[in-house]
Every structure is written in C-alpha cells, then in structure tokens.
Amino acid sequence: MTTESRAGQPKPRVAVLFGGRSSEHAVSCVTAAGVLSAIDKDKYDVIPIGIAKTGQWVLASGDTNEWSLSASSLPEVAPSTQTVALAEIGGEHQLIVASPNQVPQELGTVDVVFPLLHGPFGEDGTIQGLLELSDTRYVGAGVLASAVGMDKHFMKVIFESAGLHVGPYIAVTDRQWLGDAETVRKRVDQLGFPVFVKPARAGSSMGISKVDSLEGLDAAIEAAREHDPKLVIEAGITGREIECAVLEGRGTDAPRSSMPGEISVAGGGHEFYDFNAKYVDDAAALSCPADLPEEAIARVRELAAVAFDAVGAEGLSRVDFFYTPEGELIINEINTMPGFTPKSMYPQMWKASGLEYAELIDELIHLALHRKMGLR
Ligand SMILES: Nc1ncnc2c1ncn2[C@@H]1O[C@H](COP(=O)(O)OP(=O)(O)O)[C@@H](O)[C@H]1O
Numbered sequence: 001m002t003t004e005s006r007a008g009q010p011k012p013r014v015a016v017l018f019g020g021r022s023s024e025h026a027v028s029c030v031t032a033a034g035v036l037s038a039i040d041k042d043k044y045d046v047i048p049i050g051i052a053k054t055g056q057w058v059l060a061s062g063d064t065n066e067w068s069l070s071a072s073s074l075p076e077v078a079p080s081t082q083t084v085a086l087a088e089i090g091g092e093h094q095l096i097v098a099s100p101n102q103v104p105q106e107l108g109t110v111d112v113v114f115p116l117l118h119g120p121f122g123e124d125g126t127i128q129g130l131l132e133l134s135d136t137r138y139v140g141a142g143v144l145a146s147a148v149g150m151d152k153h154f155m156k157v158i159f160e161s162a163g164l165h166v167g168p169y170i171a172v173t174d175r176q177w178l179g180d181a182e183t184v185r186k187r188v189d190q191l192g193f194p195v196f197v198k199p200a201r202a203g204s205s206m207g208i209s210k211v212d213s214l215e216g217l218d219a220a221i222e223a224a225r226e227h228d229p230k231l232v233i234e235a236g237i238t239g240r241e242i243e244c245a246v247l248e249g250r251g252t253d254a255p256r257s258s259m260p261g262e263i264s265v266a267g268g269g270h271e272f273y274d275f276n277a278k279y280v281d282d283a284a285a286l287s288c289p290a291d292l293p294e295e296a297i298a299r300v301r302e303l304a305a306v307a308f309d310a311v312g313a314e315g316l317s318r319v320d321f322f323y324t325p326e327g328e329l330i331i332n333e334i335n336t337m338p339g340f341t342p343k344s345m346y347p348q349m350w351k352a353s354g355l356e357y358a359e360l361i362d363e364l365i366h367l368a369l370h371r372k373m374g375l376r
C-alpha cells in the first residue's frame with residue numbers, strides 16, 4: 001500500500017484525525033481543511049479520517065472545501081455505515097474499513113496519527129491512550145499532559161508547584177455544589193468580584209461567564225455545569241492577554257518558544273475573549289509579535305517553556321498569560337492542541353518567528369516519527 005516519495009523511499013503514512021465528540025467539532029474540521037491543504041503530499045501519504053459527533057470513525061474526503069468554514073453552515077463529519085478502525089495485524093498497525101456483512105478491508109499501515117482534535121475525547125488523553133495501547137506514534141502531547149492540559153484545576157496545581165504565578169481561584173466539584181452551595185458562595189465571595197466561572201474541562205470559552213456580584217453567581221455556575229460537573233472559579237485579573245507558542249525540541253534539545261502574541265478584543269460588546277469574539281464576530285485582533293518590552297518578551301518565552309515541561313507536554317502547546325499593569329506574568333492556561341488553522345494564533349506566532357505553516361506541520365510529524373514508543 002505504501003507509495004514512494006521523490007527520493008524513492010517509502011512515504012510515511014499520516015492519518016489526519018479530525019471532528020470528534022466535543023463541542024469543538026466544527027473548529028477541528030476547519031483545522032483539518034488547513035492542514036490537509038498545507039501538508040507536503042510528495043513527502044507524506046495522507047489519509048483523512050473524520051470522527052463523527054457519535055464517536056464513529058469514517059474515511060473522510062480529502063477535499064478541503066468540504067471542511068472549510070462557509071457562511072451558511074458549520075462543517076461536520078457525517079456518520080456512515082462504513083467504519084474505520086486501527087488494528088494490529090501481523091505486527092503492523094493497519095487501518096481497516098468495516099462495513100455491515102462484509103469482510104473488513106485493509107487500508108494499509110499507519111506510521112503516524114495527527115490528531116487535530118480539541119476538547120474532551122480528543123485533547124484530553126483519551127485518544128492518546130487509545131494510540132498508546134496500539135503502539136501507534138502520534139503528534140502532540142501524551143496521555144498525562146493531555147489530561148492535565150484539559151483540566152483547568154489540575155494544570156494550576158502543577159503550574160504552582162513549578163513556581164509559575166497562578167491567579168487566585170477555587171475548584172468546585174459536583175459534590176461540593178450540590179451538598180453545600182452556601183459554603184461555595186462564601187468561598188467565591190472571599191475571592192472578590194468580578195470572578196470568572198468556568199467548566200474545568202471545556203474550551204473555546206464555552207460555558208464561561210464573568211460575574212460581577214453574588215446575585216449572578218448561581219446562574220453562572222449552572223451554565224458552566226452544563227459542560228462539566230467540575231468547575232473552576234477565578235478572581236478576575238486585569239491585564240493584557242499574551243500568548244506564546246511552544247514546540248518540542250529535537251532529540252535532547254530544550255523546547256523552543258516563539259515570539260509572543262497579543263489578543264485584544266475590540267468592540268462588539270464583548271466583555272472578554274468569549275466564544276462569539278473568537279469565532280462568530282471575528283472581534284479579536286491577534287498581533288504578533290506583541291508590543292512588549294524586550295525583558296518581558298524574554299520572560300514570556302522562558303515561562304512558556306517552563307509550563308510546557310511542567311505538564312510534560314510533547315509536540316506543541318500554546319501557553320497563555322495575563323500581563324498585568326505592574327509587569328507581572330500570571331499564567332492562565334496551557335492548550336496542548338491549540339487552534340491550528342493557518343489563521344490561528346499558534347501558527348501565526350511561529351510565522352512571526354520564521355517558521356511557516358507547512359514547515360510547522362512537517363516539523364511536528366518529524367518529532368512524532370522520531371519519538372520513542374511506550375514510557376518515555
Ligand atoms: N481570571 C480571569 N481574569 C480575566 N479574564 C479572564 C480570566 N479567565 C478567563 N478570562 C477571559 O476569558 C477567556 C477564556 O478563558 P480561558 O480560561 O482561556 O478559557 P478557554 O479554555 O475556553 O480558552 C480568556 O481568554 C480571557 O479573555
């Protein structure tokens with residue numbers, strides 16, 4: 001099944017995995033459109049695999065128009081009667097296609113999987129676990145780093161222990177809220193308003209509200225609980241939103257960090273970088289490199305690499321900070337599968353640092369192809 005590259009060598013086969021079960025399904029399809037257009041097809045044999053919202057894997061179209069954002073509709077992977085699965089056959093990782101009442105058909109070996117999935121069941125260690133179990137190489141963070149990067153509570157615990165500055169927050173479990181809501185309200189009051197109420201494991205600002213007083217708290221908590229029974233409630237921080245892209249180093253080299261970028265939300269009645277500002281109104285301006293003093297730029301780049309190593313990330317991560325008027329850098333979060341369309345912040349920050357989108361994709365595949373299997 002393997003075809004040959006320009007140099008006459010067998011081309012590595014890359015399965016691009018996108019869509020998925022989370023609320024960020026459409027965003028993932030748009031990312032796939034970007035990656036499928038830019039990936040070097042002379043160098044890699046590319047197999048697009050979509051994951052429907054039901055969780056079913058299907059052979060997807062390589063036609064990038066199908067996955068692009070159009071004015072009329074959001075792209076979506078449709079379920080099919082034909083299912084794709086990864087299986088180990090004769091010691092090789094094979095993709096097989098199974099249809100009802102038919103003998104499964106082999107699609108050939110897979111050298112590396114590129115998961116372009118955001119949110120739970122994609123960015124949280126679950127897909128990564130499946131790939132580890134089948135000894136399949138993949139791009140990006142492993143099981144633990146993915147799980148920690150998805151959980152806004154545990155990432156803070158790890159960041160604090162690595163000496164990074166985390167803003168005041170509390171974590172609220174289902175048991176605490178349902179068992180003793182009054183104590184939760186008191187703890188929030190001690191944080192001081194405004195607060196940001198967030199599902200612990202969501203993304204794209206879904207379920208997040210800014211709350212200015214105790215009166216609005218219960219409704220915000222219930223809105224966040226629609227996404228996740230576990231919440232994080234944070235004191236509001238005044239500061240500019242500064243992000244930094246980190247790319248794993250080759251071999252024993254340290255992680256590489258890009259020039260930092262800045263997000264500013266302009267008008268449109270957005271009080272913060274919410275879902276509509278991100279995807280609907282296009283109200284966010286990304287500027288890269290961020291206009292910061294030299295010394296602050298160096299500090300952002302260093303702290304981003306510290307955060308990457310603190311959670312044990314691999315491949316890529318975007319690390320987001322607040323830069324306060326006093327010049328402090330407070331870490332907000334790490335994203336182990338950040339937005340990755342050509343227009344997204346992560347590729348834009350690398351572009352501003354001298355690495356183009358297609359080269360970035362190539363480097364990520366290179367890192368994944370050269371990584372050790374099993375515990376590392
Ligand atoms: N503690 C905070 N103080 C001020 N603004 C915040 C705070 N937490 C979140 N925000 C705002 O909400 C946005 C989304 O929050 P974030 O934690 O980054 O969630 P997501 O994982 O969905 O991106 C941030 O980009 C920022 O604009």
Ligand SMILES: [Mg+2]
Pocket residue numbers: 320333
């Ligand atoms: Mg964010």
